[in-house]
Amino acid sequence: MPAISNKIINRLTLYHCLLKYTFKEQRSISSFEIAELLDLDDSLVRKDIALCGVLGRKKGGYPINELQQAIEQKLGFAERKEVFIIGAGNLGTALVNYADFKDYGIDVLALFDNDSAKIGQEAGGKKILALDKLQNLIAKISIKNIILTVPPQAAQEVTDYAVKCGVQFIWNFTPVILKTPKAVTVYNENIVSSFLQMHNFI
Amino acid sequence: MPAISNKIINRLTLYHCLLKYTFKEQRSISSFEIAELLDLDDSLVRKDIALCGVLGRKKGGYPINELQQAIEQKLGFAERKEVFIIGAGNLGTALVNYADFKDYGIDVLALFDNDSAKIGQEAGGKKILALDKLQNLIAKISIKNIILTVPPQAAQEVTDYAVKCGVQFIWNFTPVILKTPKAVTVYNENIVSSFLQMHNFI
DNA sequence: TAGATTGTTAATCGATTAACAATC
DNA sequence: TAGATTGTTAATCGATTAACAATC
Numbered sequence: 001m002p003a004i005s006n007k008i009i010n011r012l013t014l015y016h017c018l019l020k021y022t023f024k025e026q027r028s029i030s031s032f033e034i035a036e037l038l039d040l041d042d043s044l045v046r047k048d049i050a051l052c053g054v055l056g057r058k059k060g061g062y063p064i065n066e067l068q069q070a071i072e073q074k075l076g077f078a079e080r081k082e083v084f085i086i087g088a089g090n091l092g093t094a095l096v097n098y099a100d101f102k103d104y105g106i107d108v109l110a111l112f113d114n115d116s117a118k119i120g121q122e123a124g125g126k127k128i129l130a131l132d133k134l135q136n137l138i139a140k141i142s143i144k145n146i147i148l149t150v151p152p153q154a155a156q157e158v159t160d161y162a163v164k165c166g167v168q169f170i171w172n173f174t175p176v177i178l179k180t181p182k183a184v185t186v187y188n189e190n191i192v193s194s195f196l197q198m199h200n201f202i
Numbered sequence: 203m204p205a206i207s208n209k210i211i212n213r214l215t216l217y218h219c220l221l222k223y224t225f226k227e228q229r230s231i232s233s234f235e236i237a238e239l240l241d242l243d244d245s246l247v248r249k250d251i252a253l254c255g256v257l258g259r260k261k262g263g264y265p266i267n268e269l270q271q272a273i274e275q276k277l278g279f280a281e282r283k284e285v286f287i288i289g290a291g292n293l294g295t296a297l298v299n300y301a302d303f304k305d306y307g308i309d310v311l312a313l314f315d316n317d318s319a320k321i322g323q324e325a326g327g328k329k330i331l332a333l334d335k336l337q338n339l340i341a342k343i344s345i346k347n348i349i350l351t352v353p354p355q356a357a358q359e360v361t362d363y364a365v366k367c368g369v370q371f372i373w374n375f376t377p378v379i380l381k382t383p384k385a386v387t388v389y390n391e392n393i394v395s396s397f398l399q400m401h402n403f404i
Numbered sequence: 405t406a407g408a409t410t411g412t413t414a415a416t417c418g419a420t421t422a423a424c425a426a427t428c
Numbered sequence: 429t430a431g432a433t434t435g436t437t438a439a440t441c442g443a444t445t446a447a448c449a450a451t452c
Contacts (some may be wrong), residue, residue, distance in 0.1 A: 249444090
């Protein structure tokens with residue numbers, strides 16, 4: 001199965017939002033309605049939907065429930081994705097409280113930090129643990145994902161340690177481009193880039 | 203001048219991070235070094251850089267300082283971009299504390315909320331104001347950008363109000379697809395989409 | 405000099421849009 | 429029925445990669 005492109009993933013999550021919030025009371029929706037609200041071409045919407053294996057009716061469009069479930073299936077919302085957050089600062093504690101995570105199957109198990117004032121505390125109902133506990137915990141419960149929200153100056157060092165512990169996916173919220181072995185996947189989340197993109201239309 | 207594509211904007215911000223954090227001690231950098239660290243084709247890097255108007259040396263690559271400044275110029279980091287945050291919950295208060303904003307010229311002036319327990323308080327050194335103060339304030343100081351971090355059920359209503367007040371750019375952190383007039387630009391920030399994209403490689 | 409690296413053109417690849425027959 | 433809307437193919441558009449002459 002060919003990997004589905006990042007752009008398609010992003011559009012599918014937006015269709016899903018639309019079904020879940022805007023059209024939750026309707027039975028069906030047409031490619032034109034989706035296209036209109038997201039400012040896309042309607043045939044692009046139909047292609048994306050075809051990819052999810054949902055069939056529409058020649059009149060009356062696509063069944064909302066089935067489409068919503070097909071997107072969840074395609075993108076793996078139901079698979080439980082366990083993550084650790086490393087760095088219990090502002091961003092880390094905001095993310096552990098981020099309500100939408102659980103809708104997508106993302107489950108934050110704990111936070112880690114180096115600051116002894118934070119260790120032992122809780123954030124969003126999850127424990128903040130000493131960073132040096134990471135190795136043992138990963139060895140025990142085999143966590144593959146971390147969310148990296150440490151200060152820039154610590155980013156590479158913490159990454160090296162996490163990789164040594166066996167982490168395979170790093171969702172990088174720091175502005176530092178990390179050096180990692182090829183087997184580790186890093187996604188650089190550059191939030192401000194979105195803001196700049198939004199203003200590019202002028 | 204043709205609008206520069208979103209993908210290019212995103213790559214330029216990553217180059218900028220690289221120059222600012224990883225290579226801040228070096229004088230120059232080659233397209234091969236940038237390409238290697240970001241897993242890109244080197245000629246793509248050269249094209250992006252050409253777009254910023256920076257000339258390299260046939261031996262020795264590109265001057266770091268000049269390239270960094272050219273990217274800042276191209277993406278408008280120096281222009282002050284004033285924003286209001288609407289919704290002083292977890293995400294809103296995390297964003298007002300987000301240190302990187304100021305590096306990109308984004309200046310959060312105040313937060314707005316409907317919760318009387320929050321109104322009058324501060325977050326990240328900025329005042330939390332009653333939402334109904336928005337109209338007067340925008341009329342006075344002409345703010346064009348809002349960051350929307352309200353609960354989903356309030357998203358559309360608050361948007362309608364903000365649009366009425368004259369807001370032109372909405373950075374939408376809610377999972378609701380907003381209905382707005384064509385003249386208003388909405389950027390749907392779907393954070394989880396990045397996580398799903400990261401896992402698409404398997 | 406020889407080697408490294410740019411700047412740029414041409415070739416390829418992938419994503420989007422246009423168009424329309426099929427049909428409920 | 430007539431109209432709405434899908435599913436899909438072909439055409440277009442845009443982005444990436446390959447290739448290489450120029451040159452410091």
